[in-house]
Structure formats: structure tokens, C-alpha cells
Amino acid sequence: xxxxxxxxxxxxxxxxxxxxxxxxxxxxxxxxxxxxxxxxxxxxxxxxxxxxxxxxxxxxxxxxxxxxxxxxxxxxxxxxxxxxxxxxxxxxxxxxxxxxxxxxxxxxxx
Amino acid sequence: xxxxxxxxxxxxxxxxxxxxxxxxxxxxxxxxxxxxxxxxxxxxxxxxxxxxxxxxxxxxxxxxxxxxxxxxxxxxxxxxxxxxxxxxxxxxxxxxxxxxxxxxxxxxxxxxxxxxxxxxxx
Numbered sequence: 001x002x003x004x005x006x007x008x009x010x011x012x013x014x015x016x017x018x019x020x021x022x023x024x025x026x027x028x029x030x031x032x033x034x035x036x037x038x039x040x041x042x043x044x045x046x047x048x049x050x051x052x053x054x055x056x057x058x059x060x061x062x063x064x065x066x067x068x069x070x071x072x073x074x075x076x077x078x079x080x081x082x083x084x085x086x087x088x089x090x091x092x093x094x095x096x097x098x099x100x101x102x103x104x105x106x107x108x109x110x
Numbered sequence: 111x112x113x114x115x116x117x118x119x120x121x122x123x124x125x126x127x128x129x130x131x132x133x134x135x136x137x138x139x140x141x142x143x144x145x146x147x148x149x150x151x152x153x154x155x156x157x158x159x160x161x162x163x164x165x166x167x168x169x170x171x172x173x174x175x176x177x178x179x180x181x182x183x184x185x186x187x188x189x190x191x192x193x194x195x196x197x198x199x200x201x202x203x204x205x206x207x208x209x210x211x212x213x214x215x216x217x218x219x220x221x222x223x224x225x226x227x228x229x230x231x232x
Contacts, residue, residue, distance in 0.1 A: 044224065051217075088157060097162075098174060098175070099217075100159070101157035
């Protein structure tokens with residue numbers, strides 16, 4: 001089973017700053033099957049990025065995804081107040097079919 | 111606009127069966143372009159995918175290895191919904207349970223239910 005590791009665990013930044021979040025897989029992941037989510041307290045996760053770099057419907061262009069193989073990155077170009085939240089990466093493996101999530105990175109206000 | 115609405119009890123006794131339902135609006139459980147999933151989240155286990163049901167000329171199910179012996183996910187075409195049953199629950203099954211959709215070709219959960227906090231306790 002592929003294990004996802006996210007770093008850092010917590011990222012303390014100010015509004016307007018750039019956030020760079022990392023997701024590392026224990027084995028190579030198809031770029032088509034890597035996604036990123038944002039979760040705020042008391043809410044369900046919200047899909048931001050799928051296919052490693054495609055923004056989901058309605059997601060602002062300050063969110064971007066990149067990477068391949070075992071190393072993937074979510075970048076928030078300029079943090080808005082509503083962006084302070086926990087971010088998860090997720091991968092899909094087909095044999096057997098399974099979805100796994102990383103432990104999350106919390107982006108909080110410095 | 112697609113929405114998922116969850117229902118079910120928030121308290122289940124140990125050794126009993128956890129049952130939740132997810133009603134779909136704006137899409138169809140029988141769609142050939144989606145899969146219908148259950149995911150749970152707890153502080154100790156994080157986000158954990160439990161399984162899915164989907165229709166591709168016939169019905170299919172896939173389940174996570176960790177719960178495979180205890181989980182059943184069923185579609186209900188008459189009500190356009192799907193359900194989760196988890197048998198022989200223990201306190202370790204205490205979590206927020208979510209239903210979610212994956213659109214074909216994306217391998218990502220784009221629509222989520224509101225979540226149901228389920229506590230396993232006597």
C-alpha cells in the first residue's frame with residue numbers, strides 16, 4: 001500500500017505570503033491519480049486539485065499543483081484569510097482499488 | 111447542482127451494526143460516469159476510504175482491506191441513494207463518516223456529504 005507523507009506538519013504564514021506544501025509518496029503515483037483538498041473545522045474536505053495539476057470547478061487560480069512520480073506540491077501564490085485551513089493530498093491505486101490520504105498540513109496565521 | 115445528504119444515527123453500541131444512508135440529488139447512483147464512496151475521519155486514523163459502489167452495465171463494489179470483512183455498500187436505485195453498513199463495531203470505529211462522489215477519470219472526491227459523527231459507546 002502506498003503511504004503519503006506531507007510536510008511540513010504546520011506552516012505559519014501571513015496573508016499575502018506564498019505557501020508551498022509537499023506530498024511525498026512511498027512509491028511512484030500516477031499523476032492522473034493525485035489530488036489535493038482543503039478542510040476547515042466542522043466542514044467536509046473540499047477538492048482543490050485533481051490529476052496533480054488540474055483545478056477543480058470554482059477553485060481560484062492562486063491554487064496550483066505540480067509534481068510527478070513520488071513528489072508533489074501544492075502552491076498557494078498569495079494567501080487570503082480564507083485559505084488558513086488543513087490541506088490533504090490523496091492518491092488512487094488500482095490494484096487493488098484503493099484511495100489513501102496524507103496526514104495533512106495545517107496552514108495557520110503567523 | 112449536485113448534492114449528497116447523509117442520514118443515520120450518531121450513536122451505536124459496541125458489537126452492533128452502523129448504518130448510514132447518502133441521498134443523491136442532481137446526479138444518479140446508476141450513472142456510468144461516477145462512483146459512490148464512503149470515507150471516515152478520526153484523529154487516530156485520519157481520512158480513511160472505506161469503499162465504493164458503481165454501475166458499469168452491472169453493479170460493482172470495492173472495499174478497503176482494513177474493513178473488508180465488516181463492510182457493505184449498497185445502491186438503492188428506487189430512492190437514488192446508497193448506504194453503508196459496518197458490522198461488529200468497536201470504539202475504534204468512532205469517527206465522522208462522509209459519503210462522496212468520484213467522477214470517472216478524475217480519481218478525486220468532488221462532491222461530499224455533510225458528514226455524520228458516529229460514536230460507538232454503550
